[in-house]
Amino acid sequence: MFLEKLKEKDEIIYNLIKKELEREEFSLILIPSENYVDETILITQGSILTNKYAEGYPNRRYYSGCRYLDEIEEIAITRAKELFGAEHANVQPHSGTNANLAVYYAVLKPGDKIMGLDIAHGGHLTHGTAASFSGRLYEAVTYGVSRENELFDYDEIERIALKEKPKLIVTGASSYSRIIDFKRFREIADKIGAYLMVDMAHIAGLVAAGCHPNPVEYAHFVTTTTHKTLKGPRGGIVLCKKEFAKAIDSAVFPGIQGGPLMHVIAAKAVALKNAMTPEFKAYQEQIIKNTKTLCSEIERHDYRIVSGGTDTHLFLIDLSDKNITGKDAQEALEESGIMVNKNLIPYDKRSPAITSGIRLGTPAVTARGMKEEEMKFVAQLIHHVLSNMGDIDLRRDIKEKVYALCKKFPLYSNIFGL
Ligand code: DSN
Numbered sequence: 001m002f003l004e005k006l007k008e009k010d011e012i013i014y015n016l017i018k019k020e021l022e023r024e025e026f027s028l029i030l031i032p033s034e035n036y037v038d039e040t041i042l043i044t045q046g047s048i049l050t051n052k053y054a055e056g057y058p059n060r061r062y063y064s065g066c067r068y069l070d071e072i073e074e075i076a077i078t079r080a081k082e083l084f085g086a087e088h089a090n091v092q093p094h095s096g097t098n099a100n101l102a103v104y105y106a107v108l109k110p111g112d113k114i115m116g117l118d119i120a121h122g123g124h125l126t127h128g129t130a131a132s133f134s135g136r137l138y139e140a141v142t143y144g145v146s147r148e149n150e151l152f153d154y155d156e157i158e159r160i161a162l163k164e165k166p167k168l169i170v171t172g173a174s175s176y177s178r179i180i181d182f183k184r185f186r187e188i189a190d191k192i193g194a195y196l197m198v199d200m201a202h203i204a205g206l207v208a209a210g211c212h213p214n215p216v217e218y219a220h221f222v223t224t225t226t227h228k229t230l231k232g233p234r235g236g237i238v239l240c241k242k243e244f245a246k247a248i249d250s251a252v253f254p255g256i257q258g259g260p261l262m263h264v265i266a267a268k269a270v271a272l273k274n275a276m277t278p279e280f281k282a283y284q285e286q287i288i289k290n291t292k293t294l295c296s297e298i299e300r301h302d303y304r305i306v307s308g309g310t311d312t313h314l315f316l317i318d319l320s321d322k323n324i325t326g327k328d329a330q331e332a333l334e335e336s337g338i339m340v341n342k343n344l345i346p347y348d349k350r351s352p353a354i355t356s357g358i359r360l361g362t363p364a365v366t367a368r369g370m371k372e373e374e375m376k377f378v379a380q381l382i383h384h385v386l387s388n389m390g391d392i393d394l395r396r397d398i399k400e401k402v403y404a405l406c407k408k409f410p411l412y413s414n415i416f417g418l
Contacts, residue, residue, distance in 0.1 A: 031364070050261075100134070196219045230275060
């Protein structure tokens with residue numbers, strides 16, 4: 001009904017939303033940081049809560065009329081603390097980047113040293129990359145993965161930390177497919193009196209479901225987005241120990257943000273409740289089963305997997321020996337209805353715009369109900385495209401197969417009547 005109203009008022013935007021709806025419904029989304037929210041998140045995020053200013057925190061606002069918003073934010077905070085076992089939660093960050101910025105702003109001064117995972121080895125822009133505020137405002141040093149096995153070499157990370165003595169160590173990743181030893185990171189941080197921040201954006205859903213060790217026990221600060229494996233609205237959260245609560249809250253507001261997005265905070269609350277259910281746990285377990293299956297099937301088709309496998313929701317394919325760039329692979333797959341991203345592999349010789357790898361993950365296809373059987377079929381489709389890069393007609397063929405598969409696992413069709 002609301003979409004019809006939009007059609008009357010702004011047909012251009014309506015048509016573009018409809019096209020994107022069709023793209024999401026009939027593509028295989030294998031970008032590991034993307035997911036599909038359910039109707040309850042759509043409704044909450046699209047609610048009238050968008051109307052209201054609520055600068056400040058519950059019962060300490062700069063605007064009148066916030067009583068219901070106070071309750072909503074309190075509920076989101078309580079659920080975030082309960083879900084992850086945290087002493088304090090701030091649910092206002094508009095994004096994961098803002099959540100990370102808030103932590104830095106709370107405990108660092110410009111010029112202080114941070115140490116994060118190199119973006120070329122799976123880190124995030126905000127972990128100290130030169131192009132981001134994190135590499136410009138702070139002195140950033142990086143650690144990477146081992147050249148031999150492409151895993152974290154904790155002894156080497158410790159050696160760099162002891163030499164560089166950063167004030168804050170960041171771990172967590174955008175394309176590291178293995179379990180991270182947070183305890184070991186904390187031991188390293190303690191040796192030099194550094195803070196430990198874990199950015200668990202990618203794995204938050206796995207952590208909530210007990211499918212990945214929880215960093216909250218070990219880190220001074222844990223940041224996350226809410227829209228990846230957690231399956232909520234786009235946004236961020238900071239979790240921390242009680243002693244940092246005031247510093248974090250002041251850093252988020254008024255430090256780096258103004259009015260909180262209360263419609264998004266309400267949707268975060270809904271997503272956090274959902275993440276406490278047995279169905280969510282089963283969903284996260286299936287993500288791991290699907291990722292392992294897709295990964296081993298791709299490997300069976302003779303592709304090299306970075307680090308030799310996966311423990312999580314994602315993995316990287318190294319295409320160097322196939323003479324295909326990540327960029328070309330991404331484009332060929334997109335034309336075939338399969339969405340992945342080009343991604344640097346560790347020690348990549350190509351630039352970030354071209355890359356030698358692609359990154360795949362299964363949170364979105366698992367959300368639509370696909371299981372191991374479908375993953376085997378998807379691996380075949382990917383292999384067909386990548387082993388016939390010059391065959392444009394084949395891509396049309398594969399796209400039809402993707403369409404037929406997606407039809408069997410409907411997503412929004414029933415709601416929006418596709
Ligand atoms: N851009 C996200 C990703 O795709 O991993 C990280 O924030």
